[in-house]
Amino acid sequence: MLHAAASSYATDSAAEGRRHILYVDAYDSFSNSIIGLLEHSLGASVTTVRIDDRQASANIIQVLKAFDAVVVGPGPGHPANSDDVGLINHLWKLSADDLLPVFGICLGFQSLCLAHGASIKRLKQARHGIISNIAHSRTDMFKGIAGLRATQYHSLHVDLAANRSEGGQAHWTTNSKCPHIQPLAWDVEDEINGPVLMAARHTTKPFWGVQFHPESICTSKEGSRLLQRWWVQAKAWLTSRSRMVAPEHTAASRYLLPTSTTATARDAIRTEAEYEQSSAVSSLAKAIRLSTGSQATQLQWTRHSTDQISPIVLVEMLGLDMDEIILLDSQNHNMGRFSLLGVVVPGETVKVTYRAWDRTLRYGTCSDDERCVQLQSINQIWSVLQESIDLHDPKMYGHGQDSNSGSGGLPCDSPFWGGFMGYISYEAGLETIDVELHESATSSTIPDINFAFVHRSVVIDHATGQTYVQSLLPNDSSWIAHVRRTIHEILQSRAAVSQSQITRGDITVTRELRDDLEMETRLGLSQISTPQERQYRNKVLRCQESLAAGDSYELCLTDETLITVPRIDDKGVNPWTLYKKLRRKNPAPYGAYLRLSNATVVGTSPERFLKWNREGHCQFRPIKGTVKKSPSMTRETAHNILNSSKEQAENLMIVDLIRHDLSGVIGAEHCSVPKLMTVEEYEHVYQLVSVIEGKLPCSQGREGPTGLDVLKASLPPGSMTGAPKKRSCEILRDIEQRPRGIYSGVLGYLDVGGAGDFSVVIRTAIRDAGCVSRGNVETWRIGAGGAVTIQSTDRGEYLEMETKVMTALTAFQSK
Numbered sequence: 001m002l003h004a005a006a007s008s009y010a011t012d013s014a015a016e017g018r019r020h021i022l023y024v025d026a027y028d029s030f031s032n033s034i035i036g037l038l039e040h041s042l043g044a045s046v047t048t049v050r051i052d053d054r055q056a057s058a059n060i061i062q063v064l065k066a067f068d069a070v071v072v073g074p075g076p077g078h079p080a081n082s083d084d085v086g087l088i089n090h091l092w093k094l095s096a097d098d099l100l101p102v103f104g105i106c107l108g109f110q111s112l113c114l115a116h117g118a119s120i121k122r123l124k125q126a127r128h129g130i131i132s133n134i135a136h137s138r139t140d141m142f143k144g145i146a147g148l149r150a151t152q153y154h155s156l157h158v159d160l161a162a163n164r165s166e167g168g169q170a171h172w173t174t175n176s177k178c179p180h181i182q183p184l185a186w187d188v189e190d191e192i193n194g195p196v197l198m199a200a201r202h203t204t205k206p207f208w209g210v211q212f213h214p215e216s217i218c219t220s221k222e223g224s225r226l227l228q229r230w231w232v233q234a235k236a237w238l239t240s241r242s243r244m245v246a247p248e249h250t251a252a253s254r255y256l257l258p259t260s261t262t263a264t265a266r267d268a269i270r271t272e273a274e275y276e277q278s279s280a281v282s283s284l285a286k287a288i289r290l291s292t293g294s295q296a297t298q299l300q301w302t303r304h305s306t307d308q309i310s311p312i313v314l315v316e317m318l319g320l321d322m323d324e325i326i327l328l329d330s331q332n333h334n335m336g337r338f339s340l341l342g343v344v345v346p347g348e349t350v351k352v353t354y355r356a357w358d359r360t361l362r363y364g365t366c367s368d369d370e371r372c373v374q375l376q377s378i379n380q381i382w383s384v385l386q387e388s389i390d391l392h393d394p395k396m397y398g399h400g401q402d403s404n405s406g407s408g409g410l411p412c413d414s415p416f417w418g419g420f421m422g423y424i425s426y427e428a429g430l431e432t433i434d435v436e437l438h439e440s441a442t443s444s445t446i447p448d449i450n451f452a453f454v455h456r457s458v459v460i461d462h463a464t465g466q467t468y469v470q471s472l473l474p475n476d477s478s479w480i481a482h483v484r485r486t487i488h489e490i491l492q493s494r495a496a497v498s499q500s501q502i503t504r505g506d507i508t509v510t511r512e513l514r515d516d517l518e519m520e521t522r523l524g525l526s527q528i529s530t531p532q533e534r535q536y537r538n539k540v541l542r543c544q545e546s547l548a549a550g551d552s553y554e555l556c557l558t559d560e561t562l563i564t565v566p567r568i569d570d571k572g573v574n575p576w577t578l579y580k581k582l583r584r585k586n587p588a589p590y591g592a593y594l595r596l597s598n599a600t601v602v603g604t605s606p607e608r609f610l611k612w613n614r615e616g617h618c619q620f621r622p623i624k625g626t627v628k629k630s631p632s633m634t635r636e637t638a639h640n641i642l643n644s645s646k647e648q649a650e651n652l653m654i655v656d657l658i659r660h661d662l663s664g665v666i667g668a669e670h671c672s673v674p675k676l677m678t679v680e681e682y683e684h685v686y687q688l689v690s691v692i693e694g695k696l697p698c699s700q701g702r703e704g705p706t707g708l709d710v711l712k713a714s715l716p717p718g719s720m721t722g723a724p725k726k727r728s729c730e731i732l733r734d735i736e737q738r739p740r741g742i743y744s745g746v747l748g749y750l751d752v753g754g755a756g757d758f759s760v761v762i763r764t765a766i767r768d769a770g771c772v773s774r775g776n777v778e779t780w781r782i783g784a785g786g787a788v789t790i791q792s793t794d795r796g797e798y799l800e801m802e803t804k805v806m807t808a809l810t811a812f813q814s815k
C-alpha cells in the first residue's frame with residue numbers, strides 16, 4: 001500500500017506536475033517535520049519508506065524510477081551498522097543509469113560520507129539539541145544563504161582525515177582520502193570537538209548532505225532556504241540528464257509498506273480477520289450506546305453559580321469517596337481551570353480495559369457480564385473508542401436539553417459532557433510504536449487501558465465559578481436534582497470554602513479525624529524503599545553510553561519507589577484520605593484521583609500531555625528541565641539554570657519530537673510553538689515548559705483525523721521517553737528492567753462532544769492491584785526520573801529523581 005507522506009492530509013500527491021521525493025525514514029522522531037519542510041518549501045509530493053522495508057529494498061531500482069529525488073533522514077545508530085541504515089546503502093552504489101539526486105540529513109549525511117572514504121568517529125562530546133552558527137562556503141547549495149544557525153543532534157561526526165590539520169579553519173577542498181567529498185560547511189565554534197564537518201557534496205554524483213537538522217524549531221529560516229537551493233541544483237541535474245520519473249508514480253506502491261498508522265480512528269477495518277474481531281469490538285460501542293436508549297442522545301444538564309466550590313467537598317457530600325470514581329482535580333492551581341468528576345454507576349457504567357501483554361480487551365458493566373476479545377493489535381481499540389464517542393455526540397442529535405438554566409442548547413463552556421474517563425499506560429503506548437514489552441510486563445495485573453464510559457458528570461469551572469451537572473442517561477432528572485440539592489446544601493452551609501470540615505458538622509469532622517488518624521498509624525509503620533543511589537547513577541552512565549554511541553539523543557530514565565503499608569483490621573490506606581493529603585502537600589493543575597476496575601491512582605501531575613477542544617484546536621505542554629526549590633534557590637538563579645544550554649537542549653529535543661508527532665496527523669504547516677522554554681513555578685520545583693499547538697483540519701461530516709488520532713500518534717508521551725522515541729524506549733526498557741505501568745502514561749477524558757484532555761502520569765502514587773486481597777500488606781508505587789543528556793551528571797540526575805519522588809512521597813510520610 002502506498003503511503004503518500006506521513007502528513008497525507010496536507011498532500012495532494014495526485015496533483016499534476018509535482019515532483020516526487022522518496023523520504024527514507026531511519027526511525028527518527030523528527031521525520032514528519034522534515035517531510036513537511038519538503039512538501040511546503042519545495043512543493044514536492046513526499047512518499048515515505050522505512051530503512052527496513054525489505055520489499056522496497058529488494059526492488060530498489062524499480063522503486064526509485066518513480067521518484068525525482070531521495071531524502072535520507074536522520075536516525076539513531078551508526079552508519080556502519082547495516083541495521084541502522086538498511087536500504088540507504090543501496091543509494092550510494094547506483095549505476096550511472098539509475099542515479100538520482102540524494103540529500104542526506106545527519107545519519108543520511110554520515111552514511112553518504114562513509115560510503116565515499118570518510119571515517120565516522122565519536123564526538124568528544126555529543127551535540128544533542130545544541131544550536132550553533134554554521135560557517136559555509138557560500139557556494140553550491142549555500143549560494144545566497146546568509147547567516148545560518150542550526151540545531152545539531154549527533155554523537156558521531158564525519159572525519160575527512162584532514163579535519164585536524166587545518167589549524168581550526170574551515171576548508172573547502174577535497175583530500176586524497178576522500179577525493180569525492182567536497183566540504184561545504186563547518187561548525188568552527190565548537191571548542192571541545194574542534195571543527196566539525198556540517199555539509200558536503202559529492203564532486204561528480206548528485207549527492208548532498210548536512211550534519212545539522214534543517215527542520216528543528218531552532219534552526220533559522222535559512223534552513224528551509226538551503227533545502228530550496230538544493231532543490232534548484234537537484235532539478236538542474238535532472239534536466240541535464242533528461243531524467244523522467246516512471247509515468248505511473250504509483251507504480252512504486254506495490255513495493256512499499258505503509259510506514260505508520262495514518263489510518264484514522266474512524267477508518268474502516270480492512271482485513272477479514274480484523275473484520276471478524278471488529279464486529280465483536282463494535283458490539284462494545286453498541287453495548288455502551290444501548291445504555292443510553294435507542295433514541296437520540298440527549299444531554300441533560302444544569303448550571304449553577306457556585307463560586308469556588310471544592311470538588312473534594314462535593315465528592316464527600318455525594319457520598320462517593322469510597323466508590324469507584326474518576327476525579328480530575330485542578331486543585332485551585334493557578335494553571336488549572338476545570339475540575340471534572342466522573343461517576344461510575346455500579347452495574348450500569350460500562351468499563352473497558354485492555355492488557356497490552358496478551359492483547360485482551362474486556363468490557364462490561366460488572367465482572368458477571370464481562371466480555372473478553374482477543375485483539376490483533378491495540379490499533380483496533382481506537383476505532384471502538386471513537387465509535388462509542390461518535391454514537392453519543394449530542395451535537396448530532398440536535399439540541400440537548402437544558403432543564404434548568406433556561407438558555408437552551410448545549411453547555412459549550414463545559415469541556416466534558418460525558419464520555420470515556422481513565423488512563424492509557426506507558427506499555428500501551430509502547431505497543432503503538434512497536435516496542436516489545438519487558439518480559440515482566442506479563443505479571444502486571446493493572447490494565448494498560450482503563451476507561452469508564454461516564455454518563456453522569458460534574459464539571460466545575462473555577463474561572464467563572466459555574467458548576468455543570470450533566471447526564472447522558474435518559475430520564476435522569478432525579479440524579480441531576482440530587483446533585484443540585486447537594487450543591488445547594490454545600491453552598492448554604494458555606495461548606496465550599498477551604499475550612500469545609502469545620503462547617504460540615506461534627507459527624508463529618510469526627511470521621512475525617514478518625515480517617516486521618518488511621519492513615520497516619522499505618523503510614524507510621526510503612527516501609528519506603530527508594531532506588532539505590534549507586535544503582536541509579538550507574539543507570540545514568542549506561543544511558544550516557546548509549547547517547548555517546550549515537551543510539552539516542554536524550555533518554556528519560558526512571559525508577560520506582562515502593563511503599564509497603566501494613567493492613568490493619570484488613571484495611572490499608574484509605575486512598576481518598578491519601579489523595580486529600582497529597583493535594584494539600586503538592587497542589588498541581590492535573591490532580592487526579594481514580595478508582596476504576598482494580599486500579600487506584602492518586603496523583604498531582606504538573607504536566608499536560610495533550611488537550612484538544614471541540615473545534616479541533618490541539619495543545620501539548622511538555623515539561624523538560626527541573627530545578628528544586630529551596631531557601632537558597634532564588635527565582636533568578638532557577639531562571640539562570642533553566643536557561644542554560646543543558647536544560648534548553650533537553651527541552652528543545654522534546655519540542656522537536658512533539659512537533660513531529662503532531663505533524664504526522666495534521667501536517668507540519670498546521671503546527672506552531674507559541675511558547676518555547678518558559679519557566680513555571682510549582683510547589684516544590686521550577687520547570688521549563690513549552691507549548692506546541694495545532695489545528696485539526698475542519699472536516700465535513702466525519703471525515704479526517706480527530707483528537708484521538710493525535711493522541712494515539714503521540715504515545716507514549718515524548719517527555720517520558722526521550723528521542724528518537726522508538727530506539728530510546730528500547731534502550732530504557734533494557735536499562736530499567738521493569739514495566740512502568742500507569743506511571744509515564746496519560747490520564748484524562750474523551751468527551752462525546754469531540755474534546756479531550758490528558759495529563760502525563762507523574763508525581764503520582766499507584767496501588768498495586770490485587771494487594772487488597774493479598775494478606776496483611778499493600779504496596780504503593782511512585783515512579784520518578786528525569787531526562788538524561790550527554791551534559792547530565794550521574795549525581796545530578798539522581799538528585800533530580802529524588803526531588804521528583806519527594807513531591808508525591810510527602811503524602812506517605814507520617815505527620
Ligand SMILES: C=C(O[C@@H]1C=C(C(=O)O)C=C[C@H]1O)C(=O)O
Binds near residue numbers: 762763786804
Ligand atoms: C520523569 C519525570 O518527569 C518528567 C521529566 C522531567 C525532566 O526531565 O525535567 C520533567 C517533567 C516530566 O516530563 C517524573 O516526574 O518522574
Ligand SMILES: NC(=O)CC[C@H](N)C(=O)O
Binds near residue numbers: 073106
Ligand atoms: N540525528 C542523527 O541522525 C544522528 C546520527 C547518529 N546516530 C549520531 O548520533 O551521530
